[in-house]
Amino acid sequence: xxxxxxxxxxxxxxxxxxxxxxxxxxxxxxxxxxxxxxxxxxxxxxxxxxxxxxxxxxxxxxxxxxxxxxxxxxxxxxxxxxxxxxxxxxxxxxxxxxxxxxxxxxxxxxxxxxxxxxxxxxxxxxxxxxxxxxxxxxxxxxxxxxxxxxxxxxxxxxxxxxxxxxxxxxxxxxxxxxxxxxxxxxxxxxxxxxxxxxxxxxxxxxxxxxxxxxxxxxxxxxxxxxxxxxxxxxxxxxxxxxxxxxxxxxxxxxxxxxxxxxxxxxxxxxxxxxxxxxxxxxxxxxxxxxxxxxxxxxxxxxxxxxxxxxxxxxxxxxxxxxxxxxxxxxxxxxxxxxxxxxxxxxxxxxxxxxxxxxxxxxxxxxxxxxxxxxxxxxxxxxxxxxxxxxxxxxxxxxxxxxxxxxxxxxxxxxxxxxxxxxxxxxxxxxxxxxxxxxxxxxxxxxxx
Amino acid sequence: xxxxxxxxxxxxxxxxxxxxxxxxxxxxxxxxxxxxxxxxxxxxxxxxxxxxxxxxxxxxxxxxxxxxxxxxxxxxxxxxxxxxxxxxxxxxxxxxxxxxxxxxxxxxxxxxxxxxxxxxxxxxxxxxxxxxxxxxxxxxxxxxxxxxxxxxxxxxxxxxxxxxxxxxxxxxxxxxxxxxxxxxxxxxxxxxxxxxxxxxxxxxxxxxxxxxxxxxxxxxxxxxxxxxxxxxxxxxxxxxxxxxxxxxxxxxxxxxxxxxxxxxxxxxxxxxxxxxxxxxxxxxxxxxxxxxxxxxxxxxxxxxxxxxxxxxxxxxxxxxxxxxxxxxxxxxxxxxxxxxxxxxxxxxxxxxxxxxxxxxxxxxxxxxxxxxxxxxxxxxxxxxxxxxxxxxxxxxxxxxxxxxxxxxxxxxxxxxxxxxxxxxxxxxxxxxxxxxxxxxxxxxxxxx
Numbered sequence: 001x002x003x004x005x006x007x008x009x010x011x012x013x014x015x016x017x018x019x020x021x022x023x024x025x026x027x028x029x030x031x032x033x034x035x036x037x038x039x040x041x042x043x044x045x046x047x048x049x050x051x052x053x054x055x056x057x058x059x060x061x062x063x064x065x066x067x068x069x070x071x072x073x074x075x076x077x078x079x080x081x082x083x084x085x086x087x088x089x090x091x092x093x094x095x096x097x098x099x100x101x102x103x104x105x106x107x108x109x110x111x112x113x114x115x116x117x118x119x120x121x122x123x124x125x126x127x128x129x130x131x132x133x134x135x136x137x138x139x140x141x142x143x144x145x146x147x148x149x150x151x152x153x154x155x156x157x158x159x160x161x162x163x164x165x166x167x168x169x170x171x172x173x174x175x176x177x178x179x180x181x182x183x184x185x186x187x188x189x190x191x192x193x194x195x196x197x198x199x200x201x202x203x204x205x206x207x208x209x210x211x212x213x214x215x216x217x218x219x220x221x222x223x224x225x226x227x228x229x230x231x232x233x234x235x236x237x238x239x240x241x242x243x244x245x246x247x248x249x250x251x252x253x254x255x256x257x258x259x260x261x262x263x264x265x266x267x268x269x270x271x272x273x274x275x276x277x278x279x280x281x282x283x284x285x286x287x288x289x290x291x292x293x294x295x296x297x298x299x300x301x302x303x304x305x306x307x308x309x310x311x312x313x314x315x316x317x318x319x320x321x322x323x324x325x326x327x328x329x330x331x332x333x334x335x336x337x338x339x340x341x342x343x344x345x346x347x348x349x350x351x352x353x354x355x356x357x358x359x360x361x362x363x364x365x366x367x368x369x370x371x372x373x374x375x376x377x378x379x380x381x382x383x384x385x386x387x388x389x390x391x392x393x394x395x396x397x398x399x400x401x402x403x404x405x406x407x408x409x410x411x412x413x414x415x416x417x418x419x420x421x422x423x424x425x426x427x428x429x430x431x432x433x434x435x436x437x438x439x440x441x442x443x444x445x446x447x448x
Numbered sequence: 449x450x451x452x453x454x455x456x457x458x459x460x461x462x463x464x465x466x467x468x469x470x471x472x473x474x475x476x477x478x479x480x481x482x483x484x485x486x487x488x489x490x491x492x493x494x495x496x497x498x499x500x501x502x503x504x505x506x507x508x509x510x511x512x513x514x515x516x517x518x519x520x521x522x523x524x525x526x527x528x529x530x531x532x533x534x535x536x537x538x539x540x541x542x543x544x545x546x547x548x549x550x551x552x553x554x555x556x557x558x559x560x561x562x563x564x565x566x567x568x569x570x571x572x573x574x575x576x577x578x579x580x581x582x583x584x585x586x587x588x589x590x591x592x593x594x595x596x597x598x599x600x601x602x603x604x605x606x607x608x609x610x611x612x613x614x615x616x617x618x619x620x621x622x623x624x625x626x627x628x629x630x631x632x633x634x635x636x637x638x639x640x641x642x643x644x645x646x647x648x649x650x651x652x653x654x655x656x657x658x659x660x661x662x663x664x665x666x667x668x669x670x671x672x673x674x675x676x677x678x679x680x681x682x683x684x685x686x687x688x689x690x691x692x693x694x695x696x697x698x699x700x701x702x703x704x705x706x707x708x709x710x711x712x713x714x715x716x717x718x719x720x721x722x723x724x725x726x727x728x729x730x731x732x733x734x735x736x737x738x739x740x741x742x743x744x745x746x747x748x749x750x751x752x753x754x755x756x757x758x759x760x761x762x763x764x765x766x767x768x769x770x771x772x773x774x775x776x777x778x779x780x781x782x783x784x785x786x787x788x789x790x791x792x793x794x795x796x797x798x799x800x801x802x803x804x805x806x807x808x809x810x811x812x813x814x815x816x817x818x819x820x821x822x823x824x825x826x827x828x829x830x831x832x833x834x835x836x837x838x839x840x841x842x843x844x845x846x847x848x849x850x851x852x853x854x855x856x857x858x859x860x861x862x863x864x865x866x867x868x869x870x871x872x873x874x875x876x877x878x879x880x881x882x883x884x885x886x887x888x889x890x891x892x893x894x895x896x
Contacts (some may be wrong), residue, residue: 004472057499187717188712188715188718189715190602193738194740196733196734196738197721197722197734198734198735198736198737198738199715199720199735199783200711200712200713200735200736201651201710201711201735203649203710203711204710204712211595229721262649262651262652263649264636264648264649264652267636267647267649269635269636270636270638270647272645272647273645273677274645285644286644286645286646286647287646287647287649289646289647289656290641290642290644290646292642292895306639334645413760420581447740
């Protein structure tokens, strides 16, 4: 019997654990489900005969060592910065590990030790990163094997609200960690277009967007992710002239979000004076110049260049209630924390809401002196608030990779991300059974 | 004989050392002038019989201990972050110390030790900070002693080019450390206006300026300094409704500088790919969207909202040569370093140029149910490239404070800044002999 240790049983693990328990009998697995909250772990284990639930604090060194030593494979669904102690113990006890997070510097440094120990540390096998790697590499390898040369690769992913639950002027709800949404894009964006390096500062990011049409799903708007450059090397596209990774929203979101960026309302670097007693209106006014007569509304419009007839735009702010006299009640809070608090009143999911993950790739390539362009897209909707699109697309690739490691399909030790043919073919094929599939089509090549 | 140790003999110390040497005989001083460059120290000592010159590296612990132990008072003209080791040794050997820099956290923490040792650590006694404190506190105390209550205090200082040397479209030259000019304002600005806390993010700072007229010297433009709030407590104005500290430029500078901020060209947090081979034009283009046909000039104008008839504005950029094919030649440089390099070609001082320091205070106060407003301003021009306005206004207050400590006029030990009557009266009076004087006038009170 193979013993799987799952660390973390929060919202994103429902589909992962469902898959593990459903296949436990056939694959001869025993699944230990742990979480800081024993309640969550018990709920996830669901009295399954091949599972047990434990309360577990990953910072408890003794407990962590013992649990990992007792397992054959560890799945860490912790926040990204908490994986490293788990990874070190996995190498020590020669246990494999799977995570959905980006490879950190510390993780990368474990590569040679992991190889020596014969241990697989598989990372970036969720949705983004994860399914993006799998699906992009499948097309990229096809093009290359067919004698094509990649000219441009663009890829966008968005965690959004499904159209049937989309009932607010932002066409957006928090389907994932709101704090990450509020802080998204801070720092400088770097990418390459037609061989030219391009840099976008944060305060321009939400005005440098691209409109994308995903067949059958309408238009979306993409803004660039922080660093697109590193994937040139990872994908074996060192000399590709255009490489761009981004995030999708519905059109109109970015122009409105930019208002908060321009105000400075997403700043997380300082605490606002008297935040506890502040109202929404005070909050907005603290970013606008003092004026003895003008209203906060007019100052806001004027400062942000919102014209009288920008009705769709202005409605978003009114609907959020940012000009209301509602008390915020957060002590010693940063602007970003206060903004998150205001947004959460309005942009949180309702009990029957369904989420949606949209992914879109564009490949421009040259073959036999002719240009070709392929678009590949995936749209996954959540079933309900448990088996969300996010939980499915993050958890299922993790679960399938786990199976492949335990049944000996994946064998190469070291720190990995899923870019090899041996991974993307079986995982993408199996994902299709769960409604996760890509639509590819060739289109007339475009040049910018 | 009193022994003075001067650490640092760079550009800003000419007037300081001139004062010390001129008064050495009468005051019975011996002045040891040190610098990393022996040449600079020798030049500054000028073979004066009461001076000697030494090469000295402040990081050499043994040498630093010995030199401080041999002195009665140490003047540190090092960059701000290098004072602290000197200050600690001064406390250890019970020697007084004078600096023109802001009090750092580490310096503040020496207060009780300095008091125990009977040592005076005098800071912020240059121009800004320095003369601003002296001149503001004189007016503030006068108003308070006269029964007035401060409603608003605004203060602006600028290191500028004198009108007779002002011959470029920016009406600006680097009269001080260019790197500090390029990075100025980064972070979030905090101030209070009419009892309302106000915050300005860096990307809006240069569009939230105020126009100020300094009598007889025309108009200037002020942008806010990073933190105006802390001076409420220091100046004994804890409940003042308006407190604003800022920096002066000539009108038009800030609107143009904002273009660099908007582009992201002042970012010092990352290295640009291929910076060595880059031209000025490539540099600017790297912040603009790729386009196969449009010129860099047009993309620049469109992105930054520069209209065809904004001639004065656009001329500034053309004159700098930012669209030229000049090679930059800096390896692994940040945007801020590249921008500084481009600006230094055009904004550096010519041999006969004179600099100018402008300071302006506004005091609004209420007395006997009537409002009053006082403006106080100082304009100092440099004599030449040695005795610059900057060197005079930074160095002379340091020198005078040194004299006052050594002759026993200032006696209270601890970490100080010059806000006491016992300091501002004699120093401001003596500064008048050197052409550093304030013009005060009462004006019709303004309310925003």
